[in-house]
Amino acid sequence: xxxxxxxxxxxxxxxxxxxxxxxxxxxxxxxxxxxxxxxxxxxxxxxxxxxxxxxxxxxxxxxxxxxxxxxxxxxxxxxxxxxxxxxxxxxxxxxxxxxxxxxxxxxxxxxxxxxxxxxxxxxxxxxxxxxxxxxxxxxxxxxxxxxxxxxxxxxxxxxxxxxxxxxxxxxxxxxxxxxxxxxxxxxxxxxxxxxxxxxxxxxxxxxxxxxxxxxxxxxxxxxxxxxxxxxxxxxxxxxxxxxxxxxxxxxxxxxxxxxxxxxxxxxxxxxxxxxxxxxxxxxxxxxxxxxxxxxxxxxxxxxxxxxxxxxxxxxxxxxxxxxxxxxxxxxxxxxxxxx
Numbered sequence: 142x143x144x145x146x147x148x149x150x151x152x153x154x155x156x157x158x159x160x161x162x163x164x165x166x167x168x169x170x171x172x173x174x175x176x177x178x179x180x181x182x183x184x185x186x187x188x189x190x191x192x193x194x195x196x197x198x199x200x201x202x203x204x205x206x207x208x209x210x211x212x213x214x215x216x217x218x219x220x221x222x223x224x225x226x227x228x229x230x231x232x233x234x235x236x237x238x239x240x241x242x243x244x245x246x247x248x249x250x251x252x253x254x255x256x257x258x259x260x261x262x263x264x265x266x267x268x269x270x271x272x273x274x275x276x277x278x279x280x281x282x283x284x285x286x287x288x289x290x291x292x293x294x295x296x297x298x299x300x301x302x303x304x305x306x307x308x309x310x311x312x313x314x315x316x317x318x319x320x321x322x323x324x325x326x327x328x329x330x331x332x333x334x335x336x337x338x339x340x341x342x343x344x345x346x347x348x349x350x351x352x353x354x355x356x357x358x359x360x361x362x363x364x365x366x367x368x369x370x371x372x373x374x375x376x377x378x379x380x381x382x383x384x385x386x387x388x389x390x391x392x393x394x395x396x397x398x399x400x401x402x403x404x405x406x407x408x409x410x411x412x413x414x415x416x417x418x419x420x421x422x423x424x425x426x427x428x429x430x431x432x433x434x435x436x437x438x439x440x441x442x443x444x445x446x447x448x449x450x451x452x453x454x455x456x457x458x459x460x461x462x463x464x465x466x467x468x469x470x471x472x473x474x475x476x477x478x479x480x
Contacts, residue, residue, distance in 0.1 A: 147473070147477065148454055148458060148459055148460050148461060148473060148476075149177040149178065149419070149459065149460035149461075150175065150176045150177050150178075150460070150461060150463055150466060150469040150470055150473060151176065151177065151178045151179075151180050151287050151419065151460055151461065151462045151463065152167075152168065152171025152172070152174075152176035152178065152179045152180060152463070152466050153180050153421070153422055153423075153462040153463055153464050154167060154180060154181070154182065154195070154464070155167025155168040155169075155170060155171045155179060155180075156170040156171045156174065156464065156465060156466050156467075157246075157251070157254075157464050158251065158424065158425060158426075158464045158465045159253070159254075159465070160254065160257065161243050161244070161245060161254055161257050161258075161260075161261055162195065162202075162246060163181060163182070163193045163194060163195065163202075163243070163263075163264060164243055164261040164262075164264065165261060165264065165268070165272060166257075166261065168269060168272045168273075169272065169276070170466070171466045172272070172273075172276040172280075172284055174466035174467040174470060175466060175467075175470040176284070176463075176466045176469075176470070177282070177284070177285060177460075178284065178285035178286065178287040178322070178324065179269065179272065179273055179284060179285075179286060179287070180286075180287040180288075180289065180462065181193040181264070181266060181269045181286065181287075181288055181289070182194060182195055182196075182289045182291050183266050183288055183289065183290055183291065183303065183307065184196070184197040184230045184231075184291050184292070184296070185197075185230065185231055185296050185299075185301040185303060185306060186230055186231065186233055186234060186235045186238060187230075187231055187232055187233055187234050188234045188235055189301060189306060190235040190265060190306075191265060191266040191267075191303070191306050191307065191310060192230060192235065192238060192263050192264065192265050192266070193263065193264045193265065193266060193268075193269055194230060194263065194291075195246060196220075196291065197220070197229050197230045197231060197291065197292065197295075197296075198218075198220070198225050198227040198228065198229055199227070199228050199229070199230060199241070199263075200227040200228050201227075201246050202243060202244060202246050203228075203241040203242065203243055203244060203263065204241060204242050204243075204244060204258070204259055205228045205241050206227075206228070208240075208241065211228065211233075211237070214228050214229075214232050214233065215227065215228055216228075216229070216232070220292055220295055221292060221294070221295060221355040221358075222355070222358065231296070231299055231301060235265065238263050239262055239263065241262070241263060242258070242259035242260065242261065242262065243258070243259075243260075243261045243262070243263065244258040244259065245257070245258060249440075249441065250426050250428055250440060250441045251426075251441070252441065266288070266307075266310055267310060267314070269286060270286055270310075270314055270316070272284075273285065273286050273322075283322050284322070285322030285323065285324065286322070286323050286324075287323075287324040287326065288307065288323065288324065288325050288326065289325075289326045289327065289328075289347070290303040290304070290307060290325065290326075290327050290329075290332060291303075291328075292355070293327060293329050293331070293332040293356070294329060294331070294332075294355050294356045294359055295355070303332065304332050304335055304336055304339070307325070308336075308339055308340065311323065311340070311342075316342075317339075317340050317341075317342065318341065319341040319342075321342060323342050323343070324342065324343045324344075324345055325340070325342055325343070325344050325345070326344070326345040326346075326347050326386055327345075327346070327347060328347045328349070328354060328355070329354045329355055329356040329357075330346065330354045330356055330357060330381075331354075331356040331357075332356070333346060333381055333382055334381045337381045337382075343383045343384065344381065344382045344383055344384075345382060345383065345384040345385065345386045345417075345419060346369075346378050346381075346382045346384070346385050346386065347385075347386040347387075347421075348366045348369050348370065348385055348386065348387040348388065348391060349366045349387075349388050350366070350367070350388045350390050350391060351365075351366065351367065352365065352366055353365040353366055354366070370387070370391055370405075370407050370410075372410055375410055375411060375414055375416065376414060378414075378416065379414040379415060379416055382416070383415075383416065383417065384411075384416050384417035384418065384419060384459070385407075385411055385416055385417075385418055385419075386418075386419045386420070386421060386462070387407060387418065387420055387421075388420070388421060389420040389421065389422070389423070389453065391405065391407055392404065392405060392407055392408055392418070392420055392453060392456055392458060393405070393452060393453060393456055395431055395432075398432055399431060399432040400431050400432045400433040401431040401433060401434070401449070401452055404456045408456055408457040408458060409457070412457065417459040417460065418457070418458050418459050418460075419458070419459060419460035419461065419462065420453060420458050420460070420461055420462065421461075421462035422462045422463070422464060423446065423449065423450060423453075423461045423462065423463040423464065423465070423468075423469060424446070424463075424464045424465065425443040425444065425446035425464070425465045425468055426440060426441055426442070426443060426444070427439060427440050427441070427442050427443070427444045428440035428441065430444040430445070430446065430449060431449065434446070434448050434449050446465065446468050446472070447468060447471060447472045447475065450468070450469060450472030450473070450476070451472055451475065451476055454472070454473065454476040455476075
């Protein structure tokens with residue numbers, strides 16, 4: 142996958158800065174504002190369906206905790222080695238999940254979305270593909286779907302193989318072929334390696350600032366995300382993936398005062414191996430911005446997000462995951478228009 146001249150804009154869960162994340166209005170808003178891809182995170186249901194949620198624990202994003210009929214579903218589980226108490230998608234059938242309604246995950250930072258609670262259902266991956274295909278009918282350039290498989294090792298341990306479920310959907314939809322505008326991403330390595338022989342679609346290895354892919358942790362492999370940014374590990378990634386999706390701080394560091402600082406060698410190293418670089422996550426609230434681009438101490442207020450985009454475009458990234466598609470598109474236009 143060669144580096145595009147124009148960085149792509151990925152509607153990260155739609156436009157969660159303006160609509161409830163992972164909902165139809167959120168994805169439609171991202172398309173309306175000009176994104177190139179819409180991004181769903183997929184987890185599995187009890188009956189083997191792929192649904193779109195930030196995590197498989199859903200008390201923070203739905204009204205499940207207030208539903209007496211599901212009180213008995215509350216439990217404690219270890220997800221990637223961490224204990225979580227709540228309600229989990231794999232304990233519900235798709236029909237049961239469809240009775241739930243979505244709510245805002247970050248109410249303190251996005252109070253404008255609080256009144257939207259209980260207006261939208263949980264979507265399936267099929268429904269997100271439908272949104273992209275319907276939107277593509279009215280656009281010169283089709284809208285892509287950029288899928289993240291969440292906790293594949295955990296789900297495989299439950300007999301719910303996310304790779305199998307995803308390939309089944311893509312085959313049924315006629316999308317498992319070269320040229321289909323589908324990207325598959327994962328924080329783990331093993332499922333991407335296994336997918337390489339099953340699909341010609343673009344695969345992207347996600348990388349965080351700290352921690353390690355859980356499949357490697359479970360196998361006793363000491364490799365960390367931090368080590369994966371080095372040339373030998375990038376070469377190994379290039380053998381099974383087409384790109385990397387690093388936390389943005391792996392591309393431009395922040396100094397001790399949380400200001401944007403030095404650009405690293407990661408983009409240059411990745412490009413030398415033919416890997417594209419799609420960073421995450423670009424957000425407009427002061428809470429998420431570098432200190433030198435914040436406009437006040439109000440964490441929910443918007444800062445100079447455009448300035449941050451311009452810095453990362455200058456650093457050579459090939460795409461951005463954004464919670465605010467319109468701002469990303471605006472910044473890209475400014476960057477492309479500069480002499």
